[in-house]
Amino acid sequence: MTSDPSSPVGAQATPQRFDLVVVGSGIAGLYAALQAHEHGASVLVATKGTIDEASTRYAQGGIAAAVGSGDSPDSHLRDTIEAGAGLVDEEAARILTSEAADRIADLVRYGVNFDAADGEVALGREGAHSAPRILHAGGDSTGLEIELSLSSLARREGVTIREHTLADRVIVEDGRAVAVRLYDALRDERVTYEAGNIVLATGGAGQIYRVTTNPQVSTGDGIALAYGCGAEVMDMEFTQFHPTALRLPERPIFLISEAVRGEGALLYNAQGERFMPRYHEQAELAPRDIVARAAHCEIGEVDGDHVLLDITHRDADWLAARFPTIYRTCLDAGLDMSKDRIPVSPAAHYTMGGVRTNSRGETTVPGLFAVGEVACTGVHGANRLASNSLLETVVFAKRAVERLFEGAVSPPLEPSPDARSLPRREDCVIAPQAPQAEELRELMWSNAGIVRTRLGLAEAATLLAEWQSLMPPAHDRTSMEMRSMVVCGRLMTEAAMLREESRGAHYRSDFPETSDEWRRHLVFRQ
Ligand code: FAD
Ligand code: SIN
Numbered sequence: 001m002t003s004d005p006s007s008p009v010g011a012q013a014t015p016q017r018f019d020l021v022v023v024g025s026g027i028a029g030l031y032a033a034l035q036a037h038e039h040g041a042s043v044l045v046a047t048k049g050t051i052d053e054a055s056t057r058y059a060q061g062g063i064a065a066a067v068g069s070g071d072s073p074d075s076h077l078r079d080t081i082e083a084g085a086g087l088v089d090e091e092a093a094r095i096l097t098s099e100a101a102d103r104i105a106d107l108v109r110y111g112v113n114f115d116a117a118d119g120e121v122a123l124g125r126e127g128a129h130s131a132p133r134i135l136h137a138g139g140d141s142t143g144l145e146i147e148l149s150l151s152s153l154a155r156r157e158g159v160t161i162r163e164h165t166l167a168d169r170v171i172v173e174d175g176r177a178v179a180v181r182l183y184d185a186l187r188d189e190r191v192t193y194e195a196g197n198i199v200l201a202t203g204g205a206g207q208i209y210r211v212t213t214n215p216q217v218s219t220g221d222g223i224a225l226a227y228g229c230g231a232e233v234m235d236m237e238f239t240q241f242h243p244t245a246l247r248l249p250e251r252p253i254f255l256i257s258e259a260v261r262g263e264g265a266l267l268y269n270a271q272g273e274r275f276m277p278r279y280h281e282q283a284e285l286a287p288r289d290i291v292a293r294a295a296h297c298e299i300g301e302v303d304g305d306h307v308l309l310d311i312t313h314r315d316a317d318w319l320a321a322r323f324p325t326i327y328r329t330c331l332d333a334g335l336d337m338s339k340d341r342i343p344v345s346p347a348a349h350y351t352m353g354g355v356r357t358n359s360r361g362e363t364t365v366p367g368l369f370a371v372g373e374v375a376c377t378g379v380h381g382a383n384r385l386a387s388n389s390l391l392e393t394v395v396f397a398k399r400a401v402e403r404l405f406e407g408a409v410s411p412p413l414e415p416s417p418d419a420r421s422l423p424r425r426e427d428c429v430i431a432p433q434a435p436q437a438e439e440l441r442e443l444m445w446s447n448a449g450i451v452r453t454r455l456g457l458a459e460a461a462t463l464l465a466e467w468q469s470l471m472p473p474a475h476d477r478t479s480m481e482m483r484s485m486v487v488c489g490r491l492m493t494e495a496a497m498l499r500e501e502s503r504g505a506h507y508r509s510d511f512p513e514t515s516d517e518w519r520r521h522l523v524f525r526q
Helices: 027-038 073-083 090-098 100-109 142-156 221-228 258-262 288-302 316-322 324-332 388-405 437-447 454-470 477-498
Strands: 017-023 043-046 160-162 165-173 176-184 189-200 239-246 266-268 307-310 342-351 354-356 368-370
Touching: 017 027, 027 043, 027 142, 027 388, 043 165, 043 189, 073 090, 073 100, 090 100, 090 388, 100 388, 142 388, 165 189, 165 221, 165 477, 189 221, 189 388, 221 354, 221 368, 221 477, 239 258, 239 288, 266 288, 288 307, 288 342, 316 324, 368 388, 437 454, 437 477, 454 477
Parallel strands: 017 043, 017 189, 043 160, 189 368
Antiparallel strands: 165 176, 176 189, 239 342, 266 307, 307 342
16 A cells, blocks of 8 residues: 555555455445455455445346246347347347356355245346346345345455545556555545556446436446546446436435336326327336336426326235335335325436446456446447346456456457547636536436437537536545546537437437447547
8 A cells, every 4th residue: 555645644454455456345346356355365345435335235126137937048138139229249248148147146155135936036027028037135125135245245254345435546557557546535535555456346427417316426436537547438328217216305316116117017197198008019118218218208298207107006015015115115205105106207327338348347458347337348238128237247247357367368358449538628618617516417417318419418518528627636525526427427428419319228309210320339538
């Protein structure tokens, strides 16, 4: 460990150097740390909040794996490719679906208890899956069960964990990532750790939007860190909006799982009309982007802020057993799902783009890996299939750790020949001062949200570039997160402006058709 010249360093009992520094303690970071620890590596996990604060703990629906009778990895692969709207990397998706069952077995070995029915693992159904294949735990608290199982195991195994410690720079020497600079928020000091290898597992960037299901830690830090040190970032125009987040005045946004629609819930507009059959033959179980856009459109018709989700054909006991967290949360808000329709709206949910990696988690910077939601492996394409993200974290974290310890060296990830960098936009001076987070979130929600236009995107891109130039050096967690969100916002809006078509989750009302010419990825490199 070395001190950053800008801040003092307290006494340290930990070693100066770790074989592996993992940034983030959601499922991706903890699983990678446990795997590396099993290989005998010295591992440091740095995480910016408490260990369990991550998107992972809020995951409800579950984790997809073709383990049911009559189902197959090939069928799961077909659904994944179909949902991804022409941009799924087929080889990566084949790996995802064929290695799923083994990774589920790892999670069980690490203590995760999946729900069972009649002695068999219980499998739920979600949108655009052609079979029931979603393993869940505690009904609708799958993520919490996974997060707590992995974090308590990591502690028991003696993995070194630093909470309230935020990575704010990846240090590259001679083209290789060699160290991470960390900011210890409790001591207000910066410390640099040298690392044999670095794994970014920092999750997504949902906090960049005003309406989101993501927790506060999801500010896109890993994407900004990777871009800042020269790694490539891909597919940033694709943010997934979940169609059904609870929308009540004075209440935080809370996800109502797609699994509720999987159990037969229907969507109604303000006129009491069931609208989804008008939009897609699979109605409420259509791909997520279609349901989110339909809900957005129906809400716009009446200038309201929600549509209604109805599962009143199920009784209270059944709902309390199958969806205990959702049922209780609605009840606390004065809504009984067995009697009342639930007000819901779309919300930013998942960052499909991220740090470009190969199928072993390698980025274009040797020594730097990215796993989980921060990464872009290509398995989601333009629209992620529900419950494929928890699966992606473990499948590719496993392969990244194997890559670290394998003897033979496979070819690294080649830089993309047509990567571009963020354009300079110095010509306009429209922002008098550095932004507040709320301004940024509102801007992204209204100008780079579910329905986009060139005009709105251009306005946002210019403002974001201006904000970036006005931001003083980051000195604490809030300013570091703001810096990350501005970089991610720029990557998202520039990519969305370039992609003059509609595909998957990226919808341009000025280019509503999908174009073959755009069946390609947009890659950025500084
Ligand atoms: P996260 O779990 O988000 O963990 C990221 C970690 O990085 C956190 O510990 C964070 O504190 C840390 N971190 C971030 N920046 C820094 C930094 N600069 N320095 C140090 N640490 C940092 N997917 C499914 O497959 N099935 C589901 O049912 C499902 N339901 C969901 C429900 C909700 C409400 C949400 C928000 C997401 C859901 N998802 C679901 C998506 C899925 O939960 C996430 O994609 C997945 O958990 C991501 O795991 P991760 O480990 O990559 O990131
Ligand atoms: C949900 O439970 O609806 C979320 C599932 C997912 O995001 O994959």
